Amino acid sequence: MVNLSFSPEDAVLVLEDGQVYVGEPFGACGATTGEIVFATGMTGYQETLTDPSYDRQIVVQTFPHIGDTGVNREDPESSRIWVAGYVVRDPSPVVSNWRATGSLDDDLIAEGIVGISGIDTRKLVRHLRSAGVMRAGIFSGEELVDADGREKTVEQLLERVKATPQMQGLSLYNEVSTKAMYTVEPCGDFEGKEPLFTVAAVDLGIKGMTPHRMAERGCRVHVVPSTITFSEIQELNPDGVFFSNGPGDPGEADAVVDLLRQVLDAGYPFFGICFGNQILGRALGFGTYKLKFGHRGINQPVMDLTTGKVEVTAHNHGFAVDAPKGEPVASPYADGRYGKVRVSHIDLNDDVVEGLQCLDIPAFSVQYHPEAAAGPHDAAYLFDRFVDLMKSSKEGK
The missing domain is CATH 3.50.30.20 (Carbamoyl-phosphate synthase small subunit, N-terminal domain)
Structure with missing residues (x-):
């Protein structure tokens, strides 16, 4: 000593x-x-x-x-x-x-x-x-x-x-979530207009800029507590469902994994970031694990494997999804119940999985923070992808 x-x-x-x-x-x-x-x-x-x-x-x-x-x-x-x-x-x-x-x-x-x-x-x-x-x-x-x-x-x-608890094994998302629903109305070019889409955003530790980014794209965003039930989500009649970032071990989040499976079963377009990415991974049947020192900061290089584009991105995570990189695979849960899925993004520093894209259901997620608070703004297109997903679903495509 x-x-x-x-x-x-x-x-x-x-x-x-x-x-x-x-x-x-x-x-x-x-x-x-x-x-x-x-x-x-x-x-x-x-x-x-x-x-x-x-x-x-x-x-x-x-x-x-x-x-x-x-x-x-x-x-x-x-x-x-x-x-x-x-x-x-x-x-x-x-x-x-x-x-x-x-x-x-x-x-x-x-x-x-x-x-x-x-x-x-x-x-x-x-x-x-x-x-x-x-x-x-x-x-x-x-x-x-x-x-x-x-x-x-x-x-x-x-x-x-x-005597301090280890982070692995801690469930913290209920500790930081909002206790009551609040709504962020369309803003910017869409201020005062009827919303193009309605989003139910489950707050697992949401950052304020995230619903704002959706509101800038004409969405009305209902930010709801982590304890919301699926029937309560249905009552909001959303065009899409979003799961936010948040603290703690995703392995200790069985309740929200079950909630997300109900969302996916119902066919709602889904977008998740950070903790929400880990919850999608678990809902699809993949595991999660703790990183040695994690990714935190606003200068992490990530490649979008669907386009080959490299983005500088904002991160804050100490856990990651354990999914196979390369060709699409059948989602492990319930003998491929959710169809094929592929790793869509990887971290160029250490090859960690940074995104998932479902090919047979309208769902995708990323491990980082496209709301870019604070910066950079390379990943803002992901909110456009979510809007496009909701539009396609609404049009029955």
Whole structure:
């Protein structure tokens, strides 16, 4: 065990394998634990912090300078910050942006997000890339002192870390989902007009930009809780059904897998992203597995195998679908009940499956985030594919 000197004025990051980093508090002081992961985006930290898929995760920013554009009230992807903790190297001492309404540090403090700065994040990320993501804890202030006023030992902090649940085996989508349905009306060129299509979007941890992207294409989007029943979806009379991104282990999502099978059996056009891709994979009969360190950031290269086009895409996932790449195969569930399916997208960094396309039913999904918040916009065409799928189904093609 490493013996390091620290005081209550410091912040201490402890990994479950015993690595320790001593830095300065950033955001709130206190204690937090979770799975530690890294995000590679140079921009978009506000969208990262408010992405519900980061529930119970401590996020390390690989880009060293964070916070220079402050925070505003336009960029959040949900109503709150979801990360369990935040790790940066050099937080900006000033805010310089015409849209800023405050500083990142103040926002973290206001929402009680414990963070650490001033550590070697490059070393940390290199370690996570080789050892894999793991549980960790950030401790500062009074959390570094025991009841007798003595500074806690690393061993005591490590005990807290090891008491934290592993991400594998956790069901979290109900924790982040909306509790009541809300509706996003058509906007942009379609504002004030009758919707072209109605979408039931099941919120498993949805980002705010996602229904907005559909609304820009003339859709009325009913964002519904993860606990919705199939009969309640039918009552909305949707032209298509969407399953969103979300946190946790897709292997612990039997209820939404069953829900999706009812959607597919009824013939509704379906589009899923991220967690929704994993749920489609499971509904078709494929397995899922945990990645060593996952994909997180806004600069991941993906090839669309249906067109040969390479896209730079936004990711946030630690699990993936285990499906065969190459020629289409019969979906394993119930002796090919859903017909043929093919892997439609792959990650060019590590060949991980990034999309599925059903050939005999109107359903497809991708593992990444085409809503592009924050950027890039290479994958926006996927929302057009969904609209085309709903149009073809409505016309009986």
